[in-house]
Amino acid sequence: MPATASFPALTPARRLDAHKILWLLVAFSALSLYPQSDVIGTILHLRVPDTDDAMRLVEARDLAAGQGWFDNVQHRFLPPAGVPSHWSRLVDAPLAGLLLLLTPLFGRGLAEGITAAFWPPLLLGVYAAVLFFGVRRTFGARAALLALLAATQTFGVTVQFAAGRIDHHNLQMIAILGLSLCLIRGGRPAGIGAGALAALSLAIGLEGLPSVACGALFVVGDWVLRGRTALPAFLGFGLGLGLGAPLLFGAQTGPQLWTATACDALSPPWLWLAGGGLAAALACAGLDRRLASVPARLACVAVIGLVLIGGFAALFPACLGGPFPGMTPLVRDRWLLTVNEMASVEKFVARGQWEVLVYYPVLALAALAASRAAWRGTPAHRRAYGVAALMLWPALAIGWFQFRGIYVASGLVPLVAGPVLDGAFRCAADGTASLRRRAGLAALAIGLVSTAWMVPALVAGLFQDGRSQAAETGAFACMADTAVAPLAALTPGTVLAPIFLGPSILMLTPHTVVAAPYHRAVAGLTAAIEGLGGSEADLRRQIAAHGVRYLVACPAQPAIALDGPAFATRLARGEAEAGWLEPLPLGGDVLKVWRVR
Template identity: 85%
Template sequence: MPATASSAAAPPAARLDASTLLWLLVAFSAVTLYPPGDVIATIRHLRVPDTDDAMRLVEARDLAAGQGWFDNVQARFLPPLGIASHWSRLVDAPIAGLILLLTPLLGRSLAEGVTLAIWPPLLFGVYGAVLFTGVRRTFGPRAAVLALLAATQTFGVTVQFAAGRIDHHGLQMIAILAMSLCLIRGGRAAGIGAGALAALSLAIGLEGLPSVALGALFVVGDWVLRGRVALPGFLGFGLGLGLAAPILFGAQTAPGLWSATACDALSPPWLWLAAGGAAAALACAGLDRRLGSIPARLACVAAIGIVLLGGFAALFPVCLGGPFPGMTPLVRDRWLLAVNEMSSVGKFVARGQWEVLVYYPVLALAALAASWAVLRGMQAHRRAHAVAALMLWPGLVIGWFQFRGIYVASGLIPLVAGPVLDRALGCAADRAAALRLRAGLAALAFGLVSTAWMIPAALGGLFQDGGRKAAEQNAFACLADTAVAPLAALAPGTVLAPIFMGPAILMLTPHAVVAAPYHRAIPGLTAALEGLGGIEADLRRQVEAHGVRYLVACLSQPAADLRGETAFATRLARGETRADWLEPLPLDGSVLKVWRVR
């Protein structure tokens, strides 16, 4: 056959369309979130990103081993009584279930490692499905794919779904995102769903309380402004929250504790507000026909709000001061306010921790962009932007003073970034669009991708104090399995160690600990601060008070000095002094200093 005929008969070269390319980019970005080295280290060495992940594994492990569902006491934490955890069994249960499911196939140790490795990407898949569905319904399919792409590049999101990240923040992020999307959709069914998801968030942890409160204010404000047409959403939210909250509370709380006030977990104070919200929705629904104007509806909800908040203050005054009642000044100043998640943006910058740049600016841009779109965007999208802005601003404000404020809010960033990226791409292809508009949208889209902020963060890191950076790396070394696991060879006993080491010791050894970074364990926190930061008499007093068998020191991160002189435990670790009542114990391969109490 002639060559020309052959060429004419050949099929055209296959080309990938833009949608397929975007999906391939999303898939590539998602896969690269889990480097093989990190996954292997998680499986083989139980490497976790945070102390909370280690403690979560300890709780799930105990539940899988037969600890009672309502028994949330960690017996090896500050023995002999232990510490009752305020964490939710709703988070422990699926992790424990995976461990039990995999143990017959892999053995207990490997089953735990595999669970640590697969649980976060499974949750990230759920987050992505919720995000994609919600954005597609409001903004279209391309914006939804771009929202997924933005999610894979948003550090505030990906850090909560990293390998080994089994703490509750990922689940809470999903619950608040799904609640927000239900609020955007509107209507009775979506309102019920939003209220139930708000209750789930509260049952998981109270970090989402500001978002839940603003969700309630949104449906109330919607009804005040629009009247009867917004009533189904208001009523649905109130009933969903009011019914689901006590059900979830009862499902994870021992009946004997149903009347106990806990300011740091779902309990009567917050059930009062949830039930009051349901009653308020029912009352407003009954009075709707008589409240024909905005002032009348506003007066009604204001009166109900005064009763609710006044009752809260009268019945539960202890919770007016926050979730940490009973915390001593020593523990607050020397521990709570010193941890990263309680630090302000100013403190991060002052300490040269420029990694804050990959988290905070993108959150600020998302809040500003959503707010601008409420005023100047398309009418059909203004409700979505209003909800997004409402959920982003609290994270922005709270996160300025306490870094943990950005955790839940970061999950809403892709909800804003996806549509912005979509519009920027559309505008770039439109030759009729003004150059100023195209340039502005391109800059905004670039700024909403938090990986772009790695550039200034990296530049700031060049000026970071080398000594501080080395100290942080050495502190992480004290948490590695190669450092902590050798302690397991010692006969079981109670360990007094730096506060940040407590969860790792519980996870990797059979020992008990005096201190770990949890606010309910005030005596243990005090013992670590005073014992490790004071003079020899302080250390000996705390050792005797808590039946300590082993003293452990991390040389790279000693306790803060409390007496105006170098702490005795620090000098002991440096070899500058000794004590006859402490016997040094050499541990092969460990970077820790360990002594047995004689």
């Protein structure tokens, strides 16, 4: 009997059925990202995942209420002067637009909840569309579907599109994914698109700066190696970035700030590099006929690069040390280096925070797989894998020292995982493939699915000290609406509270706050660190300096003591008293609240 008699070939109808099943799996996985409890909690109680989401809603609310487009000061933060935000109005605008549209229909409270709940799924749909069509063009329809399935299992992606996640990282993820796919496609129109998306990413926030730099290096390196064939993409990228960045900067920045240096946001230092990139592309295009060899082109871009970097160092020396030039050692050591997004992988492991296993190893495997495929893979796919590898390796290196380095690049993991999963299925169906090859591809494919890493993370968690987890749970309880919202019943005044509580108080009450987790507010951060972590004299001094009316403490997560037991911590535990503070019964067992007499 012929072999085909026992195993008949798949008919088009059967292939279609498999295709539909895969779509159903993708749809089910996507829907499972939004549990009913999370969506309802966001709509009815404004439960958002992070302090940045709370602050973003406050900014969008103020814009919808009539605060000026170019007025980026949060006036209820560190009064009376307020704190100028480094965040983008391009993110505030659609949220404010939704609030204006929905408020007449549902009232302000529900309008804010609906906006916070459904904006992230809408953006997930955009991300999924960009990913699907980009992967399908290069790797085929099944690989594209598998990339979507991998995206729904990639924690670095799903956390950025969760209900209530209205911060800007999801938009940056879309921009950098689109930039990468444009570079893979090549040509002038795609180059212009890549440059424009790079400009958009910078206008939203500088977290995508390493990816933008890698995109620029790719088009430059491609031109150096291939010459005139790669020139259209190089020139297009320069045009898109060099023209797009100043336009977006001017669209969201008041004219009085056009010459102000801001190391943490799109401003003259970064416009210098963007404009220099455009000038470099135009210069190389003009000299292309005279630069017939790789060494000549390399020498040309090396000279231009030295001029750009030297000019940056000479004109904007403050930015050479990073985006936080005005931060004091006290704030850096006692706050900045304690937050998770600034922690290294080693610190996560030392703390017993094994959830890092569902993020970092997947990124490392994606970088390794992309690098190998770019070097030894199918010629038609090498460019795509090369772009992915170039974007992933810097994120991997930065992410080892600062966890936030993996945020944006995690969106590229499905770009690699989808084709690898497709290849593993093809290999499994290939009777001529060796067992070793099948097993290797299967292991790689499983390793690129971050939910598979939950098993070792959970096992490792069984052996960890539960104190850090209890403290984190306590902090979330202190930020919950049930704990913070009762403060709204008090006469509006200035609140000194733990740093992480600031955005929740701004979102859920009419009060002003002294401190919130933002690096521009050094005075407020100092007040919270010294006042809540120091002696009674330190606390009284900071309360007087900032006109504080209410003191709030979170006993579950006390401030780090500066020297000996902190007075505010002892006060919250009932181990100390102060006649100049009147206890208020509004916080229940979660928060402790006092009025300053």
